[in-house]
Amino acid sequence: MTVEITSHEELRDLLGEPTARAANKDRRRLHERDREWLGASPFCLLATAGADGSCDVSPKGDPAGFALVLDDTTIAVPERPGNRRADGYRNILDNPHVGMLFLIPGRTDTLRINGRARLVRDAPWFDDMMVKGHRPVLAVVVEIEQIFYHCAKAFLRSALWQPETWQPDVLPSRARLIKEVEAPMVSLQDLERHYGPEYAKNIYT
Known part of the structure; x- marks a missing residue:
């Protein structure tokens, strides 16, 4: 109850x-x-x-x-x-x-x-x-x-700041999450390209 x-x-x-x-x-x-x-x-x-x-x-x-x-x-x-x-x-x-x-x-x-x-x-x-x-x-x-x-x-x-507890790969990548949850119509290849190395270069534009 x-x-x-x-x-x-x-x-x-x-x-x-x-x-x-x-x-x-x-x-x-x-x-x-x-x-x-x-x-x-x-x-x-x-x-x-x-x-x-x-x-x-x-x-x-x-x-x-x-x-x-x-x-x-x-x-x-x-x-x-x-x-x-x-x-x-x-x-x-x-x-x-x-x-x-x-x-x-x-x-x-x-x-x-x-x-x-x-x-x-x-x-x-x-x-x-x-x-x-x-x-x-x-x-x-x-x-x-x-x-x-x-x-x-x-x-x-x-234990948030203890690196030995970190598991960044416990879930699929950002691109795969978007593909599965938000944008199934977009190709995984395009999403991986978007969230790849160039993503961090464009965070102020």
């Missing part, structure tokens, strides 16, 4: 109370260490939700320091060429609340930022976001409402 949790009280009874330090660790302004973390992070996950409550989580990655600090309460993340679905961006237009998780490879703790986002199509600081001569066409500007460091337990349990 499935037993659901249906109230905040029931959830708290089950999990217990957080420690005082855990309950009060969130801040609204960037500390110097937060700036250093953002400067060292090459990857983040951006979570958004639409007006209807539907959710999206999008990976964002660039050379370390890609999240630009505008001031003590504001950061900006550049857009790079992708599949042009813009699910998260459309969500932001309807609902500005976002959650972000910044990772540093090899680190088991993470930096979490929650806030209100807006889309900006140009600003003087776009020049600071150029990579390999490519200027972003838009950026997500986030006004920080909550920032704190998240503990290492999930990464330790998953």
Whole structure:
């Protein structure tokens, strides 16, 4: 029998109370260490939700320091060429609340930022976001409402950064997955050519 949790009280009874330090660790302004973390992070996950409550989580990655600090309460993340679905961006237009998780490879703790986002199509600081001569066409500007460091337990349990646990070949190649799941009408040869060595050369165009 499935037993659901249906109230905040029931959830708290089950999990217990957080420690005082855990309950009060969130801040609204960037500390110097937060700036250093953002400067060292090459990857983040951006979570958004639409007006209807539907959710999206999008990976964002660039050379370390890609999240630009505008001031003590504001950061900006550049857009790079992708599949042009813009699910998260459309969500932001309807609902500005976002959650972000910044990772540093090899680190088991993470930096979490929650806030209100807006889309900006140009600003003087776009020049600071150029990579390999490519200027972003838009950026997500986030006004920080909550920032704190998240503990290492999930990464330790998953052994995420331990190379001996990595199994990149446990599933078929990217080309084969696309062929089987998304585009059966496209030849495997064409997909392998698309996702071959040239793919990494065109990630900014």
